[in-house]
Structure formats: C-alpha cells, structure tokens
Amino acid sequence: MAARILLLLLISFSFSVAFGGDPSPLQDFCVADLDSPVLENGFVCKDPKVVKAEDFYISGLNLRGNTSNPFGSYANRITVKELPGLNTLGISVARADFAPLGINPPHYHPRASEILTVLEGTLLAGFVTSNPENRLITKVLNKGDAFVFPAGLVHFQKNIGPGYAYSISGLSSQNPGVVTIANAVFGSNPDISGHILAKAFQIDRKVINQIQEEF
Secondary structure, X not given: XXXXXXXXXXXXXXXXXXXXXXXXXXXXXXXXXXXXXXXXXXXXXXXXXXXOHHHHOOOOOOOOOOOOOXXXXXXXXXXXXXXXXXXXXXXXXXXXXXXXXXXXXXXEOOOOOEEEEEXXXXXXXXXXXXXXXXXXXXXXXXXXXXXEEOOOOOXXXXXXXXXXXXXXEEEOOOOOOOEEHHXXXXXXOXXXXXXXXXXXXXXXXXXXXXXXXXX
C-alpha cells in the first residue's frame, strides 16, 4: 500500500513538473523585489505592507517607438523587470511599431505563447511548426485583427501596408524571453564554428564567415 501511494505521488509530481509554467501566486500578489540578493526561479516578494500602486502601473505604451534601424521596427516589452507587479501572474505585454516594410525578424519566446492585436496598419504575421513538417502558417492582419503564436515556435511580422503600423501583444509569462534566430545563430558569443554552420545550411563556409561578420 505504501509503495502504491509513493508511486502515485511520484506520478503527480512528474505531471506537475512536465506541465509547469510561471510560478503561481499563493497570495493576492507577490510584487517583485528587484533589489533582493536572493536568487530563485522568478523574484522574491516585497513586503506587502510597502507595496504601492506604482508597483502595478506603467505608462508609455501610447508612445511610438523609434523604428530607425535596419529592421524598421521597435518592440517595447513590458516584463516583470519593468513592472514588478507582474511577478507570479504569468502575463506580460509588448508594443511593436513598424515603419513601412519594417519587419519583426524571425524569433521565438522560450517561455510564452503570444496573442497579437493590430491597432494600426496591415501586418503579415506567421509562424513555423516544429520538425519534421516545418509548415509555414501566415495571415494578413488588418486593424482590429488578432493572431496567436504558440509558445516556442518561430514567428515574425512584416508591415505590408502603405504606412506606419503598430500592434499590442499579450504574452503568457512574466518573463517570456526572446531569441532572434539570426542573432543566436550568427551572432553568438563566442561564434558557432563556421564548419558547423556551413554543414547545417549547406552553403560555402566563406558565406557563413561573411554573415557572421555582419553580427
């Protein structure tokens, strides 16, 4: 009987680990103490007695980002580090601005799904499914349209309209993270071996070296 109970406990624990996400709150809120020296998965809580409204508040999402860069886009990500009240709530938000023909290059969020809503302009949005299909799923989004990017899948947006565009996204983590594919592959520190990348992409190593120099 004891062995059976132990087995059930181990199975329950395994499922809790396999399907775990951001740590869930065990009280009304757990405002992040960003100055605490204690390291844990997330942030320790501030004393609730010293929590203020400002811990749950941030402004500036109405402001257009600077898109004067090679991508023609700018992402203003509001995570727990910018808004401590998000700690343990499993959510964050981002605003993305796009110049004409601007792109948000292929990237993924290792810890979050994303739902994007277009508030101005027209965006082409898409994501790629995992191996072996690597299916590309895309949709043209106009003002008021929303699109979901599943967690961990490579996705992108491009402004295909005649003018400026911007969107607001909700993400299912207080700290979703972002990995831009080109930066990770060609701009790692230190560099991934050119021999490995040449074989992976089936192109000449000189081309790989040229691309790495750009990063």
